[in-house]
Amino acid sequence: MYRYDNYDQQMLQDRIAQFRDQTRRFLDGELESSQYQPLRLQNGLYIQRLAPMLRVAIPYGCLSSRQLRKLAHIARFYDKGYGHFSTRQNIQFNWPKLPEVPDILAELAEVEMHAIQTSGNCIRNTTTDQFAGVAPREIEDSRPWCEIIRQWSTFHPEFAHLPRKFKIAVCGTEQDQAATQVHDIGLYLTRNFTGDLGFQVLVGGGLGRTPVIGQVIREFLPWQHLLTYLDAILRVYNREGRRDNKYKARIKILVKELGIDAFRDRVEAAWDQGRDGPATLTEDEVRRCKRFFTDPPYESLPDHNAAVAAALATDVRFTNWHDRNVRQHKRPGYRIVTLCLKATGSAPGDLSAEQMDFVAELADRYSFSELRVTHEQNLVLTDVRLQDLPALHAALLREQLATPYTGLLNDMIACPGGDFCSLANAKSIPIAEAIQRRFDDVELQKRIGEITLNISGCMNACGHHHVGNIGILGVDKKGEEFYQVTLGGSSDRKAALGKVLGPSFAQKDMPEVVDKILQVYLARRTADERFIDTYQRIGIEPFQEHVYATTH
Amino acid sequence: MPQLIDVLGNPVENPWLSLAKDATLEEVRQSSDKLLLLPFQLWLAEKAALLATGKTFGVWLDSDQSCELLAGDLGLLPLVALNFPTFMDGRHYSSAVVLRQQMQYDGDIRAIGDVLRDQLFFMKRCGFSSFLLKDSVKLEDAQRGLRDFTTSYQSTVEQPEPLFRRRA
Numbered sequence: 036m037y038r039y040d041n042y043d044q045q046m047l048q049d050r051i052a053q054f055r056d057q058t059r060r061f062l063d064g065e066l067e068s069s070q071y072q073p074l075r076l077q078n079g080l081y082i083q084r085l086a087p088m089l090r091v092a093i094p095y096g097c098l099s100s101r102q103l104r105k106l107a108h109i110a111r112f113y114d115k116g117y118g119h120f121s122t123r124q125n126i127q128f129n130w131p132k133l134p135e136v137p138d139i140l141a142e143l144a145e146v147e148m149h150a151i152q153t154s155g156n157c158i159r160n161t162t163t164d165q166f167a168g169v170a171p172r173e174i175e176d177s178r179p180w181c182e183i184i185r186q187w188s189t190f191h192p193e194f195a196h197l198p199r200k201f202k203i204a205v206c207g208t209e210q211d212q213a214a215t216q217v218h219d220i221g222l223y224l225t226r227n228f229t230g231d232l233g234f235q236v237l238v239g240g241g242l243g244r245t246p247v248i249g250q251v252i253r254e255f256l257p258w259q260h261l262l263t264y265l266d267a268i269l270r271v272y273n274r275e276g277r278r279d280n281k282y283k284a285r286i287k288i289l290v291k292e293l294g295i296d297a298f299r300d301r302v303e304a305a306w307d308q309g310r311d312g313p314a315t316l317t318e319d320e321v322r323r324c325k326r327f328f329t330d331p332p333y334e335s336l337p338d339h340n341a342a343v344a345a346a347l348a349t350d351v352r353f354t355n356w357h358d359r360n361v362r363q364h365k366r367p368g369y370r371i372v373t374l375c376l377k378a379t380g381s382a383p384g385d386l387s388a389e390q391m392d393f394v395a396e397l398a399d400r401y402s403f404s405e406l407r408v409t410h411e412q413n414l415v416l417t418d419v420r421l422q423d424l425p426a427l428h429a430a431l432l433r434e435q436l437a438t439p440y441t442g443l444l445n446d447m448i449a450c451p452g453g454d455f456c457s458l459a460n461a462k463s464i465p466i467a468e469a470i471q472r473r474f475d476d477v478e479l480q481k482r483i484g485e486i487t488l489n490i491s492g493c494m495n496a497c498g499h500h501h502v503g504n505i506g507i508l509g510v511d512k513k514g515e516e517f518y519q520v521t522l523g524g525s526s527d528r529k530a531a532l533g534k535v536l537g538p539s540f541a542q543k544d545m546p547e548v549v550d551k552i553l554q555v556y557l558a559r560r561t562a563d564e565r566f567i568d569t570y571q572r573i574g575i576e577p578f579q580e581h582v583y584a585t586t587h
Numbered sequence: 588m589p590q591l592i593d594v595l596g597n598p599v600e601n602p603w604l605s606l607a608k609d610a611t612l613e614e615v616r617q618s619s620d621k622l623l624l625l626p627f628q629l630w631l632a633e634k635a636a637l638l639a640t641g642k643t644f645g646v647w648l649d650s651d652q653s654c655e656l657l658a659g660d661l662g663l664l665p666l667v668a669l670n671f672p673t674f675m676d677g678r679h680y681s682s683a684v685v686l687r688q689q690m691q692y693d694g695d696i697r698a699i700g701d702v703l704r705d706q707l708f709f710m711k712r713c714g715f716s717s718f719l720l721k722d723s724v725k726l727e728d729a730q731r732g733l734r735d736f737t738t739s740y741q742s743t744v745e746q747p748e749p750l751f752r753r754r755a
């Protein structure tokens with residue numbers, strides 16, 4: 036993992052001192068609330084429905100056990116004993132007290148964490164694939180590049196007051212678990228025909244009110260030019276992005292209005308300025324950043340273990356968990372293990388302070404003290420020895436963290452919704468829970484197979500509903516909470532936006548609606564088809580016919 | 588009177604008379620002031636007639652006005668002021684960078700309008716060299732604001748070498 040040096044640490048200390056003073060001025064009435072608002076937002080602090088909400092960055096999803104223990108401490112001491120992992124590799128605390136927030140930030144700084152630019156109209160936390168560095172057949176480890184972008188974007192003076200928020204994702208794996216194509220900028224690590232490393236650059240993707248898949252602005256950007264090129268894109272956006280209407284202010288609207296070619300021309304013109312200038316990356320800097328992400332001291336182990344084989348032959352619970360939550364690792368004898376935070380009855384992505392401490396302990400014991408958070412709101416132990424799987428599974432069972440549903444229906448994404456969020460049209464968590472209850476059966480989940488179900492409480496789409504195979508969006512119908520369903524969304528390399536099924540549904544009907552959708556799929560699928568494959572083959576009509584024939 | 592400070596935070600005299608956005612050539616002719624800060628459109632429309640008055644001019648730009656249109660004029664203008672209608676409108680951070688880096692402007696770039704203490708550090712790094720503080724901002728607070736951070740990562744006008752080239 037990246038470790039701060041004196042420069043990084045000093046910047047963090049300066050930031051805390053600055054924010055402490057801003058908060059004091061606000062509480063003393065020296066700073067108007069309209070002036071304080073953007074300042075607190077750039078420190079991750081929202082004023083929510085019930086209390087302030089503090090969003091803490093987990094840069095590109097990498098977390099150490101020491102950091103997780105600190106998060107547990109904050110949850111316990113400053114909050115109500117739990118935290119919520121969001122879809123953007125952040126953790127949110129829903130109950131901090133405003134005057135204590137500078138103290139929380141100071142505590143976070145002790146473990147090289149912060150809430151910088153987790154909100155507001157600025158460049159947000161850069162996200163990436165949770166399996167970076169450990170996935171087999173990786174193109175390139177994205178983490179050093181994310182760190183380079185983190186530093187470039189932190190307090191970038193030119194881009195502190197953009198038209199709107201700005202999100203960057205980097206992906207170096209084949210699969211893309213980072214939803215790269217629905218970011219303001221998406222960067223795919225790639226090699227050109229001579230084997231040089233660079234990026235395919237996408238721009239203008241995003242969810243929210245106007246969901247768009249990003250378009251390629253540059254097929255191959257040599258790595259040296261990463262920062263100067265980002266500067267150029269951001270400069271064009273900062274100057275020309277719309278500021279008259281908050282809903283038209285994202286870069287995707289600018290790209291759409293200009294057209295990708297005209298937008299590219301402007302970026303190239305701006306790039307002429309910075310290209311080959313001092314912001315051009317050096318071999319030294321890349322090497323320095325890569326040094327933080329070298330392999331841990333792996334043992335050389337066989338890729339077979341008798342105890343695991345025996346457990347797989349006899350223990351159904353272990354096998355179910357293993358099938359879904361354990362993945363191949365780049366090293367023989369090691370596995371990647373996902374802890375699915377979707378136990379029925381607990382809000383997706385929520386983790387109690389006790390569970391955090393417990394997971395930190397597991398990371399120490401089984402995974403070189405490191406873990407990852409995923410955009411599907413789960414946690415990952417990246418480097419578990421194959422032989423440790425049975426013991427790890429047993430430990431997870433005790434803390435309700437062995438839910439065997441990773442990648443299945445009940446591994447759903449849900450935003451905090453109307454229970455917490457003041458922007459919500461409708462609740463998300465009770466919907467998630469009702470669906471989870473209805474389908475909480477391993478055999479049923481297995482039969483349905485790989486599927487994504489994403490729930491957002493409003494158009495802002497924090498729950499990424501557009502790119503769920505099944506998407507659920509909370510809408511307001513004459514003051515009542517209704518839900519609109521979309522089908523066919525996907526956020527991997529073949530990203531697609533879901534299509535609206537039809538008129539929206541009442542809350543109580545939602546489990547039934549999902550059931551009906553799945554009935555069509557199960558009846559029509561061929562042998563190995565995943566939900567999305569069947570959907571793409573048969574289209575939306577059969578689903579519409581069945582769902583509306585019987586519920587309306 | 589709003590306080591003007593330089594890039595180090597020292598208070599300085601402001602000898603410039605600033606004219607409103609709808610000012611006319613007539614007003615310029617009748618003014619007894621020698622140093623006039625003109626709205627951008629007036630300058631673009633009446634350049635020759637203005638220069639004939641023998642006065643010295645600066646130009647101020649609103650946040651939707653593009654500094655590139657001053658190419659060719661910059662040698663005549665010792666001052667370019669960039670107006671922040673609200674501090675959340677960040678377009679002029681880029682204008683300052685473009686003026687300095689692309690257009691090689693080495694005169695005074697002044698932040699005017701909603702200029703508050705919490706943005707001064709960033710403005711300074713983008714190449715602003717003077718700041719007309721909003722009335723509510725106290726001098727010592729502004730001076731502190733200019734020093735909010737001890738170091739920064741990026742390549743900027745103020746410090747072209749990014750931290751990664753300076754890191755020991």
Ligand code: SF4
Nearest residue numbers: 450456459492493497
């Ligand atoms: S999608 Fe809407 S309701 Fe859900 S967290 Fe985002 S803003 Fe709040």
